[in-house]
Amino acid sequence: MLSSARQVYERAVEFFGEDNIDERLVVAFAKFRKAKKKSSSKRCSCQEIYKHYTVHNKKFGSRAAIDVIVSKRRFKYEEEKRHWRRYIYLWINYAVYEELENDDPDKVREVFKACLDVIPHKTFTFAKIWLLFAQFEIRQKSLQGARRVMVRS
Numbered sequence: 001m002l003s004s005a006r007q008v009y010e011r012a013v014e015f016f017g018e019d020n021i022d023e024r025l026v027v028a029f030a031k032f033r034k035a036k037k038k039s040s041s042k043r044c045s046c047q048e049i050y051k052h053y054t055v056h057n058k059k060f061g062s063r064a065a066i067d068v069i070v071s072k073r074r075f076k077y078e079e080e081k082r083h084w085r086r087y088i089y090l091w092i093n094y095a096v097y098e099e100l101e102n103d104d105p106d107k108v109r110e111v112f113k114a115c116l117d118v119i120p121h122k123t124f125t126f127a128k129i130w131l132l133f134a135q136f137e138i139r140q141k142s143l144q145g146a147r148r149v150m151v152r153s
Helices: 002-016 023-035 040-060 063-100 105-118 127-139 143-152
Strands: none
Touching: 002 023, 063 105, 063 127, 105 127, 127 143
């Protein structure tokens, strides 16, 4: 029954278009899913519903509703970045330790590259890590390496 309801919902989205979908349809589908107690197995559906809700509010909602959505997203972004900031400073301290205590430039490069690999650059990035990596390359008298880092940033 749930798959049939999903098909009806998807047809409605196709028929009305994502931008013109009525909020009552989205709410009705969400209530139906809640009544069937279908949880995170199809988590993308909940994200899809929220996306439609956001689009609808941007087009037809009041300024206050839009501000609430933006502030929620901003809060989530800032919270996530705050947690990442702590994590990034651990990487920075590790790179500084390798450079000053162990005097191992290859290991420092590995640390910076590993740090840059774990950062979700599509969500956000840390300019500080790129600059520190480039400054390290300059201290190693590798202007070409510093250029490569800055171009990659």
